[in-house]
Amino acid sequence: MKAAKDKIRVVLVGGSGYAGYEALRWLARHPSAEVVGVFGPENELGPMDRFYPLLSGQCVLSQERFSEQAVAALKADLAMLCVPHKVAMSYVPTLRKLGLRVIDWSADYRLTDAAEYEKWYCPHTDPAGLAEAVYGLPEYFAKQIAKADLVANPGCYPTCAVLPLAPLIQAGLILPDEIVVNAISGVTGAGRAPSPKQHFPERNENFEPYGVGNHRHMPEMEQVLTTITGKETTLLFQPHLCPMDRGMLCTIFARPTSDDVTQLHLLNVLQAAYSNMPFVRVRNDVLPATKYVANTNYCDVAVRLAKGRVVLFSALDNLLKGASTQAIQNMNLMFNLPETTGLY
Ligand SMILES: NC(=O)c1ccc[n+]([C@@H]2O[C@H](COP(=O)([O-])OP(=O)(O)OC[C@H]3O[C@@H](n4cnc5c(N)ncnc54)[C@H](OP(=O)(O)O)[C@@H]3O)[C@@H](O)[C@H]2O)c1
Missing domain, CATH: 3.30.360.10 (Dihydrodipicolinate Reductase; domain 2)
Incomplete structure (x- = not known):
């Protein structure tokens, strides 16, 4: 499906999770963004409205197997990672290499110190990304978020x-x-x-x-x-x-x-x-x-x-200001839109 030229082209990774579902639901009504691809794990491929019947008529996309070629073909501007921690940092370097800006929902890029991250989670596999990431709490870091290529959406x-x-x-x-x-x-x-x-x-x-x-x-x-x-x-x-x-x-x-x-x-x-x-x-x-x-x-x-x-x-709402619509608020800032676009 071709997005209108001026819309932000978004790919979701982990679309069949709860936070991914909310992102799909809210982005379906966003005037300046369009989800052009959804990627998920091997065991969860298929039409999104099969996972979430409420999406029927709102989202015609299917969740596909992730590959570099499949993402590259979509010519997307932004990737939203709605996957668990550890999984997120396995995708970020590839997405960044493809030139996408990234908002990660997981904890992988929130703690600024790799040793601290390892203490609470596991060894960090993308310390370069960690050094670059901006913490996505719009009320305090709006200026940094606007310029960021990698945003760590807060817990x-x-x-x-x-x-x-x-x-x-x-x-x-x-x-x-x-x-x-x-x-x-x-x-x-x-x-x-x-x-x-x-x-x-x-x-x-x-x-x-x-x-x-x-x-x-x-x-x-x-x-x-x-x-x-x-x-x-x-x-x-x-x-x-x-x-x-x-x-x-x-x-x-x-x-x-x-x-x-x-x-x-x-x-x-x-x-x-x-x-x-x-x-x-x-x-x-x-x-x-x-x-x-x-x-x-x-x-x-x-x-x-x-x-x-x-x-x-x-x-x-943990799924919204706590996750998906906060990420959309960050997306709005990253793409110079009014912070409130598509949100209430
Ligand atoms: N739920 C909340 O209130 C909330 C709030 C703030 C932040 N977050 C964060 O947001 C992220 C998503 O949370 P969620 O509640 O939506 O979790 P979830 O419902 O468990 O969804 C995670 C999704 O990622 C998929 N996934 C797992 N491994 C994958 C892989 N290697 N490649 C592609 N997809 C993969 C999962 O598929 P399977 O189920 O088949 O593994 C599932 O569809 C997490 O990092 C979470 O910490 C959640």
Whole structure:
């Protein structure tokens, strides 16, 4: 299928996963981009609407076997990698060699230090790419993203935690080393591959903590907050699996830097930080909740001062602002489109 000349030609790798499906759904309605090819693993080839019947009439593409020749023939501008970590970095050098710009959904290019990546994941096979990658949180790195050839789309939990925390650490209102991030995620956060843990009777009506003190998104949050604020940030991150399909909510506890910090002061700083940011809504009317952001690219944040503690709340859709529509926001910046194009 030939894309209109002025449209960004996008290929997806890993289109049959949950995040890939959302990218297809949203890009089908994007006025300035068109998906021209979808690639996936050997065991999952075929029409996309066979994997996701909801795509019927929206996407006529089939998921194909990946090859350099097949990608080259598409003359694409951008590759979106919706594959697991380790798999992503096996594709990036080839895609870059073919002249494509890349947005990677996985963790492979998020931690800037290869040794740190190896500590939490595995040895890195593309250190040159790692050195070049830009962290794709548009609210803080828009200028760098616009020029980047390789963007590391942030993790869902880090997006949800960093957006409320960064302005308050930056303004010196909370201590950067006494933060506890308590979070819940819907089950799509674990991807589509079935496992006993994701089996319906295990997840339904069951709210469960995991990853105590060792979740891989913790070093990502610390790195990004330290980079943004210039203040060495350390935190404890405690995730939970919640019996819902999609959605993410953080309740974050921090200590104010002085007794003079007021709730109004905290709120003003958040409002000033995000007044020009289309997808971060600072709420004072209601506390953030997963249903208020479901199926959108919004992250809602709010702050309270309770018993001498700063309590922050944030909510987003893990598959969207936590993954696919955040990647589209990055694509818009990379191709000089208004950040909001095709998004809400
Ligand atoms: N889900 C979320 O909320 C979320 C949020 C933020 C970031 N992410 C990241 O986004 C990426 C995709 O997540 P997801 O939830 O969509 O996972 P998923 O549902 O498991 O999808 C991953 C897709 O990649 C395919 N794949 C695996 N190995 C491949 C290979 N060698 N070549 C081509 N395709 C391959 C998988 O096929 P098989 O199933 O056949 O292996 C599957 O279709 C991950 O890196 C994840 O960490 C996800």
